[in-house]
Amino acid sequence: xxxxxxxxxxxxxxxxxxxxxxxxxxxxxxxxxxxxxxxxxxxxxxxxxxxxxxxxxxxxxxxxxxxxxxxxxxxxxxxxxxxxxxxxxxxxxxxxxxxxxxxxxxxxxxxxxxxxxxxxxxxxxxxxxxxxxxxxxxxxxxxxxxxxxxxxxxxxxxxxxxxxxxxxxxxxxxxxxxxxxxxxxxxxxxxxxxxxxxxxxxxxxxxxxxxxxxxxxxxxxxxxxxxxxxxxxxxxxxxxxxxxxxxxxxxxxxxxxxxxxxxxxxxx
Ligand code: AMP
Numbered sequence: 527x528x529x530x531x532x533x534x535x536x537x538x539x540x541x542x543x544x545x546x547x548x549x550x551x552x553x554x555x556x557x558x559x560x561x562x563x564x565x566x567x568x569x570x571x572x573x574x575x576x577x578x579x580x581x582x583x584x585x586x587x588x589x590x591x592x593x594x595x596x597x598x599x600x601x602x603x604x605x606x607x608x609x610x611x612x613x614x615x616x617x618x619x620x621x622x623x624x625x626x627x628x629x630x631x632x633x634x635x636x637x638x639x640x641x642x643x644x645x646x647x648x649x650x651x652x653x654x655x656x657x658x659x660x661x662x663x664x665x666x667x668x669x670x671x672x673x674x675x676x677x678x679x680x681x682x683x684x685x686x687x688x689x690x691x692x693x694x695x696x697x698x699x700x701x702x703x704x705x706x707x708x709x710x711x712x713x714x715x716x717x718x719x720x721x722x723x724x725x726x727x728x729x730x731x732x733x734x735x736x737x738x739x740x741x742x743x744x745x746x747x748x749x750x751x752x753x754x755x756x757x758x759x760x761x762x763x764x765x766x767x768x769x770x771x772x773x774x775x776x777x778x779x780x781x782x783x784x785x786x787x788x789x790x791x792x793x794x
Contacts, residue, residue: 542688544570546660548651551575551612552592552705553601556695560664563692565606572658573602575612580622581646592705611658618653625649628682631674631767635780636791639757647672648679655687663687668694668702670780670793674767694792696722702792709788718790720752721783725759725794728779732761738771742779754783 530536545568547560557573564571575598582588595612602610625645632644655663665673673691680687695703700722710718724745731741738761746756759781763770770777780793 542568542661544568544572544658544660544662546654546658546663547571547573547607548654548663548665549573549575550577550591550705551598552594552708553598554695554703554705554707556666556668556703558601558605559695560666560692561602561605561607563690564662564664567690568660568662570608571606572609572611572660573607574654574658575610576618576650576654578618578646578650579615580619580625580649581643583640583642586640587706587709592708618650626652626679626683628675628679631671631678634767635758635760635762636671636782639782644672644675648675651676652679652683652685655685660687662690664690664692666694667691668704668792670764670778671767674764700726702790704790706788706790711786714786714788717752717754718785718788720749721754721781721785721790722792722794724748725779725781725792728759728761729794732773732777732779738773738777749783754785757782757784757789759783 545564547557547564549557561571561573575595577588577591577593579588599610626648627645628648632648637644665676667673677689679685680689697703697719700719701707702722707718728741728745732738742759742761746759749756759779760769761771761777761779762768763772763775764778778793782789782791
């Protein structure tokens with residue numbers, strides 16, 4: 527028992543107990559930022575490292591997804607992580623009978639272009655929440671729709687966890703860090719930041735009064751001329767992920783585009 531007489535001596539420990547950072551490994555500064563945030567706010571930091579087969583559509587890069595557990599473990603340790611939870615596929619999926627399907631915000635964009643992707647994400651994140659029982663879980667806003675999907679799942683299923691969404695960490699030229707950036711060869715790498723640059727131009731145009739659809743069409747054409755195959759680019763209501771041109775809702779402009787063999791996503 528501690529008897530406290532002075533306000534300044536109260537010094538209560540407000541840190542929550544368990545923080546979880548779900549990842550697929552191949553750590554970069556984006557992951558490390560989430561780990562450090564968790565470290566600063568929670569007592570025990572758990573990072574899961576699991577390349578989740580159910581969130582890859584057939585023909586996607588599950589087999590060649592970058593994996594380097596030794597390097598990841600060293601980086602996790604250096605950033606104050608207490609537990610690196612790296613289960614086997616058999617452990618996580620003894621069967622694949624039950625899954626979590628999030629409708630609504632999961633339907634469009636990534637959901638439409640990557641069939642089954644968000645069922646895989648929601649299922650594995652739900653399982654991780656049940657396995658680890660974190661007080662707080664940390665996700666990156668680079669995957670904006672993923673954040674919306676997890677938020678909706680947590681609300682709809684009354685999952686007792688607090689969600690924390692963190693800013694996107696970028697290279698100095700603007701390219702959002704991603705484990706998949708290693709697929710960019712020397713020829714494509716200088717073009718890759720154009721996705722973020724064009725999204726920024728859309729934002730500026732909208733702020734200066736250009737109609738949303740027009741600003742997006744210009745950016746889309748610019749990206750196509752630079753060699754991107756744009757899968758989608760849209761201004762959306764950040765809560766519903768439905769297309770919107772209502773600047774009062776705090777529009778998010780989201781995009782996915784292929785550059786050679788690499789699929790990039792970003793948002794502003
Ligand atoms: P991943 O390993 O790609 O599944 O990502 C694990 C977590 O890191 C997810 O919550 C991502 O949104 C987040 N993340 C990925 N890239 C970045 C980035 N550049 N900045 C911040 N967070 C990121």
